Amino acid sequence: MAMALSRLSPFTSPAVLASRSFSTSRPDQKNMVLVDGVRTPFLMSGTDYKNLMPHDLQRYALTGLVNKTGIDKDIVDYICMGTVIQEVKTSNIAREAALGAGFSDRIPAHTVTMACISANQAITTCLGMMSMGVYDVCIAGGVEFMSDVPIRHSRKMRQLMLSANKAKTVGAKLGLLSKIRPDYLAPELPAIAEFSTNETMGHSADRLAATFGVSRLEQDDFSRRSHIMAKEAAEKGYLSDVIPVKVPKGKDFVSADNGIRVSTEAQMAKLKAAFIKPHGTVTAANSSYLTDGASAALIMTEDKAKELGLTPKAYFRAYTYVSQDPKDQLLLGPAYATPVVLDKMGLKLSDISVLEYHEAFAGQILANIKAMDSDKFCQDVMGRKEKVGTVDMDKFNLWGGSLSIGHPFGATGVRLAMHSANRMIREDGQFALIAACAAGGQGVGMVLERHPDAKL
Numbered sequence: 351m352a353m354a355l356s357r358l359s360p361f362t363s364p365a366v367l368a369s370r371s372f373s374t375s376r377p378d379q380k381n382m383v384l385v386d387g388v389r390t391p392f393l394m395s396g397t398d399y400k401n402l403m404p405h406d407l408q409r410y411a412l413t414g415l416v417n418k419t420g421i422d423k424d425i426v427d428y429i430c431m432g433t434v435i436q437e438v439k440t441s442n443i444a445r446e447a448a449l450g451a452g453f454s455d456r457i458p459a460h461t462v463t464m465a466c467i468s469a470n471q472a473i474t475t476c477l478g479m480m481s482m483g484v485y486d487v488c489i490a491g492g493v494e495f496m497s498d499v500p501i502r503h504s505r506k507m508r509q510l511m512l513s514a515n516k517a518k519t520v521g522a523k524l525g526l527l528s529k530i531r532p533d534y535l536a537p538e539l540p541a542i543a544e545f546s547t548n549e550t551m552g553h554s555a556d557r558l559a560a561t562f563g564v565s566r567l568e569q570d571d572f573s574r575r576s577h578i579m580a581k582e583a584a585e586k587g588y589l590s591d592v593i594p595v596k597v598p599k600g601k602d603f604v605s606a607d608n609g610i611r612v613s614t615e616a617q618m619a620k621l622k623a624a625f626i627k628p629h630g631t632v633t634a635a636n637s638s639y640l641t642d643g644a645s646a647a648l649i650m651t652e653d654k655a656k657e658l659g660l661t662p663k664a665y666f667r668a669y670t671y672v673s674q675d676p677k678d679q680l681l682l683g684p685a686y687a688t689p690v691v692l693d694k695m696g697l698k699l700s701d702i703s704v705l706e707y708h709e710a711f712a713g714q715i716l717a718n719i720k721a722m723d724s725d726k727f728c729q730d731v732m733g734r735k736e737k738v739g740t741v742d743m744d745k746f747n748l749w750g751g752s753l754s755i756g757h758p759f760g761a762t763g764v765r766l767a768m769h770s771a772n773r774m775i776r777e778d779g780q781f782a783l784i785a786a787c788a789a790g791g792q793g794v795g796m797v798l799e800r801h802p803d804a805k806l
Contacts, residue, residue, distance in 0.1 A: 374667065374799060375652075382477050383655055383662035383801060387491070387647030387768040388414040388593045392607045392756035395496035395640040398597050399604075404437045404495035407595075407644040408447035411491055411761075414593035415646040416451070423452060425658065427485035429459035430475050431646075432468025432492030433760035435499050435540055436461075443493060465789035466708060467671075467683075468492050469645060469763025470796065474669050476649055486654040491646035492760030499540050507534040544789060547677045551710065551789065552625035554680040556632040559713030562720045566631040569712035570618040573636040573753050576709060577612045580750020584610065588749055588776070590806065591645075591768040609639055609756045636712035641756035645764035662801040663771040664782070668694040669796040676791035681714040683793015684785035685721040689728075689738045691783070691795035699739035702797075703779025706770045708762060708786035709751035718787075748773065762786070767798065774800040 375381050390410050393399050399407060408431060416423060431444035440446040444459040453459075464471040469492035476488035502508065510526055517523045543550045559569065583589055584606060594603035613635060623630035624637065655662050672686040679686075684707055692699060699722070709715050721727045722738035729735070749769050752762060763786070770782035784796040 375665070380481060381652035382480055382666045383650060383652045384664045384666065384767060384771055384798065385648040385650060385655055385660050385662050386415070386419050387645065387764050387771075388418055388591050389645035389761060389765055389768070390414070390595050390643050391592055391604050392609065392641050392643035392758060392761075392765075393604065394609045394756065395642050397497075397608060397642075398600065399495070399642040400497040401599075402495070402597065403440070403498075404433065404493050405440045405443050405446045405450060407495060407642065408443055408491070408493040408646075409450040410593070410595050411493070411644040411646040412447055412451035412453070412489065415489065415648055418593065419648055419660070421648065421658075421660075424454060425487050426453065426457055426489055428476060428479060428488045429453065429457060430462060430472040430488065430490050431459070431760070432462050432464065432470075432472040432763065434463055434465055434468055434494060435496065435759070436463070437495065438500050447493070463760070464792065466710065466757070466759050467763060467786050467788040467792065467794040468760040470669075470766075470784070470786065470794045471763075473647065473649065473666075473763060473767065474796075477666055477669070480649070480651055487648075487650040489646055489648055491644065491764045492758075493644035494758030494760040495642050496640040496758075497642050501540075502538040504534055504536050504538060506531075510534065544676055544680065546790070547680075549677070549680075550625060551680065552632055552637060555637070555711040555714045556623070556626040556630040557678075558681055558717045559631055559711075562717040564631070564713050564716045564720070568716055569631055569636040570615065570633075572712040572716055574613060574615070574618065576712075576747065576750050577610055577754040579748055580607070580610045580754035581612055583749035588772065590772065591765070607755050609641065610750065610754045632711055632713055636753070638710055638752040638757040641758045643756060643758035643761050645761040647764045647767060661803050661805060663804045664767075664774065664798040664801055667781075667797045667799045669794065670694065672793045672795070674791045674793075680789075680791050681710060681787045682718060682721060683787035683791070684708075684715075684718045684795070685738070686732065687785050687793045687795030688722060688783065689732075689734060691797055692738075695781075695797050697781065697797070699741070702781050702783045703745065703777060704770050704773045704782035705741065705746045706766045706773070706782060706784050707747060707751070708757070708766065709747065709753040710757070710787055712753060714787065763794075767796075770798050771800070771804070772806060774798070775804050775806055
């Protein structure tokens with residue numbers, strides 16, 4: 351059995367695709383399923399979660415998953431979580447959160463990081479172990495906590511402080527103190543720029559939008575669409591993966607995302623460029639915002655789910671990771687990943703019922719959509735025979751996305767999977783495609799298939 355599902359040969363035949371009443375499962379294939387998933391409400395950083403620690407949020411997601419599925423914690427074989435800005439006290443946050451949530455200390459856990467697709471990496475890490483027969487039941491997810499990021503002393507100050515540990519006499523310690531200069535006191539914040547290019551993601555998004563001719567109005571309109579759809583989905587009760595969280599000293603439960611705000615065209619037009627000033631088109635209103643939140647998903651082999659009497663929502667059918675030039679193609683991961691994962695399945699873009707793409711910036715999403723619909727770009731830049739296809743916006747992010755719901759870097763992958771699974775059930779779809787960009791010029795593509803027994 352191959353280590354990664356993405357390495358499997360396509361397992362979909364035209365005859366099977368002709369009818370949604372059949373699954374693409376094969377008897378010689380180990381099926382991996384998404385049983386269910388949860389997330390805490392995604393909140394703008396600096397709001398109700400600000401006095402917590404990251405492992406607290408992840409712990410809430412884990413306990414919420416257990417409560418929602420009703421599983422015995424002891425059936426879990428392995429836990430893998432993603433995060434990006436790590437809390438130094440809990441470097442392996444998966445392990446600390448698992449212990450805090452009451453899981454057995456005999457259950458191994460580790461933490462992965464792959465920028466905005468860290469939760470996707472957590473999921474596929476578990477899928478790889480399960481495909482090899484190492485485990486049958488895993489929990490994957492992730493957390494991000496931007497309300498309290500690690501801020502370091504300057505390197506000179508750190509070196510002096512480490513030297514102070516070795517100073518034995520009062521004279522030696524005073525001598526070190528005398529070396530302190532004003533610039534030693536300047537703090538170092540986590541980098542918001544790409545290490546390899548020293549360019550911020552927002553600056554890159556602005557350039558990408560200009561390259562593909564995405565106007566400011568198009569970006570504002572798409573962002574407003576995201577907020578409108580997220581608001582409607584929340585009001586209709588579609589965001590059933592959200593679990594309430596009781597914050598210490600808080601009077602009430604936090605039960606809803608707090609960044610969904612529908613603005614008028616005029617309100618959005620008033621905002622100034624955020625990165626390329628004064629003529630850039632990326633603003634605070636058409637960008638995703640710093641977010642706190644956590645997620646967790648229960649994934650297992652289909653045979654194990656049947657044995658435990660659990661009803662899966664979806665199959666994990668294929669996945670791939672891609673990487674490009676971090677300077678000029680930093681945010682084009684979805685355009686590159688989409689055709690690769692479709693090819694693995696023997697599918698076309700038009701065969702997909704549900705599209706769930708991570709919205710880092712409105713300009714980034716629209717540029718990827720234009721790239722996939724361009725014969726010239728797909729042939730000359732991506733080296734393909736023809737364009738990937740035209741994205742049907744009636745299938746695209748119908749419950750909102752990262753622009754409106756928020757984007758905790760380490761947690762978004764599970765939200766995308768849950769939106770995909772639940773939308774397939776509500777919309778009577780067969781296949782869902784997930785795609786996302788990530789820092790470093792990387793990206794992910796995943797295909798899920800609705801399970802025949804799936805229910806909300």
